[in-house]
Amino acid sequence: MTDKPGAAPGRNAPWIEVVEPTLVSEAGHCAALFAGLRAAAPDLAFRLWIDRRAQLAGWNAQSTALRPVFHRRWRKFEAWLLYRRLLPTGAPILVPTASYFDLRALDLAARSPVPARRVFLYFHKLRASVRRMRALEDLARRQPAFELFGTSEEIVQRLRAAGFPQVQRVLPVLAGALAPVTEAAFRxxxxxxxxxxxxxxxxxxxxxxxxxxxxxxxxxxxxxxxxxxxxxxxxxxxxxxxxxxxxxxxxxxxxxxxxxxxxxxxxxxxxxxxxxxxxxxxxxxxxxxxxxxxxxxxxxxxxxxxxxxxxxxxxxxxxxxxxxxxxxxxxxxxxxxxxxxxxxxxxxxxxxYQPQASWAPLVERLRAACASA
CATH class of the missing domain: 3.40.50.2000 (Glycogen Phosphorylase B;)
Incomplete structure (x- = not known):
């Protein structure tokens, strides 16, 4: 992990540091999710931290830099280390498939309240037992500036009920790289x-x-x-x-x-x-x-x-x-x-379900973060 923070090449805006430890190929949910986001925000520069064995031919363009660093067995510990390294840089951090672990790890890595427009977490699933809700309430008190997003109204309401003040819904439109092939007859x-x-x-x-x-x-x-x-x-x-x-x-x-x-x-x-x-x-x-x-x-x-x-x-x-x-x-x-x-x-x-419209709440906040960095 030798990369330095700062503006992306040819741009005045900083990299958006995207943490996706399980992304290993162009197939599947994680890849399609990021493809949808990138299609909705071609003006933003993303640095993508992914599995060390990732095979993503054609993704390493000017607007997306790939950093294959994660080992499967150690990915959670490595994610915490990466959060510790990225938080002091001032760059926006985005976790597109966030979990409770990421909330907890970012809080531990920060050691104090994170400033506004720095951390963006997108939840596709969030189970909330009574014990977990109490833990979420504690995190909300410690990190009120975290900006959270959920795929469903249920997730959004759970996070708001925990006390997080900045929670929005984003429909997870997952853009394919190619135009779809259609056929009106059953095959x-x-x-x-x-x-x-x-x-x-x-x-x-x-x-x-x-x-x-x-x-x-x-x-x-x-x-x-x-x-x-x-x-x-x-x-x-x-x-x-x-x-x-x-x-x-x-x-x-x-x-x-x-x-x-x-x-x-x-x-x-x-x-x-x-x-x-x-x-x-x-x-x-x-x-x-x-x-x-x-x-x-x-x-x-x-x-x-x-x-x-x-x-x-x-x-x-x-x-x-x-x-x-x-x-x-x-x-x-x-x-x-x-x-x-x-x-x-x-x-x-x-x-x-068009990527530009569905991703708008998150993309607007990322643009605001880049403008203020």
Whole structure:
């Protein structure tokens, strides 16, 4: 970590120090999130502190400097050390996928109240037990100048209830690097993104098994990517073994990591299956949702998730009560039978979520911070 603070090359404004320890590739939520922010604020200069093994070809442009420094095992300790180093510089610090740890680590690293327009934390998930709420209240008293953002009204209200005075909602529009590929005719069911238990991967395998046993003719494509560290959770390892044992002619299993163009093409003519765990996704968003909507791919998802709220508001798919294979297959059949209608609704929904508008509350505060630095 030898970089010096100061203005970005060719600019009078300082770097915005973006801390994203788990960012390792151009695939997934973290990368799509930052791509959306960068698209909404091309005038700002970002220095991105990421995993030491990160592969981000093409990102190291004048407006984005990459600093691959984090080790997976030590990333929390290294983040605290980085916060200690960055706080005295006067540069704005942004954590785009913040957690309670980041609040606590920044407070410990600061040792005193941080000045205004210095720390910006964006929360996609925030659980708040009684004990945690008390801890948040203590942090709010010590760090009233922290500027906090949440993906949902629930997160915003929790942070405000804790006493943080500067809390705003920012819809997490996750911009893809490429223009979406659209197709008005149905092509396949799609389970996109990393194969994980919280994303309902076992439900997808249940569905494929049911389709095979009932002689279904619906084509289905299933991505089996690992997480950003190349790992699978224990349950998903078992589900992958089950999937390998299924003999279904309409199944396409996508083992290899896809580039941005290949990934984008998956959504053309797709019905996007998102049977995500409502307990995990009650106030958490997925990049897959916006990728699907931008391509006009209707979504099938579970009640109680953020995806369900979007679908209910826009009509861009079907919400089911449970993720049982029978329910998923029934909903898939309905979506396929009415594909042109659902496709149009999904395209219209995708048009509502434009990065520039959705990111505005955070971008405006970052611009103010740069102007005052």
């Amino acid at each position: 396949h069911l799609l389970s996109a993104g990393a194969a994980r238990a919280d994303k309902g991967f076992s439900k997808i395998v249940d569905l494929v098994e049911l389709m095979a046993s009932t002689g279904s003719s619906l084509p289905i494509a299933v991505q089996t990517s690992a997480d950003h560290y190349g790992r699978y959770d224990e349950r998903t390892v078992s589900d992958l073994a089950r999937l390998r044992g299924v003999r279904y002619p309409g199944l396409s299993v996508l083992h290899d990591t896809l580039d941005a163009a290949q990934y984008s093409r998956l959504f053309a003519g797709a019905v996007c299956l998102q049977p995500y765990d409502p307990a995990e996704y009650a106030d958490k968003m997925s990049a897959v949702t916006f990728d699907a909507l931008r391509a006009g791919a209707p979504i099938i998802t579970l009640a109680g998730t953020t995806m369900a709220r979007i679908v209910e508001q826009t009509g861009a798919g079907i919400v089911i009560a449970t993720g049982g294979a029978q329910d998923l297959l029934r909903a898939a059949g309905e979506a396929v039978a009415q594909y042109p209608r659902f496709h149009g609704k999904a395209l219209a929904a995708g048009a509502q």
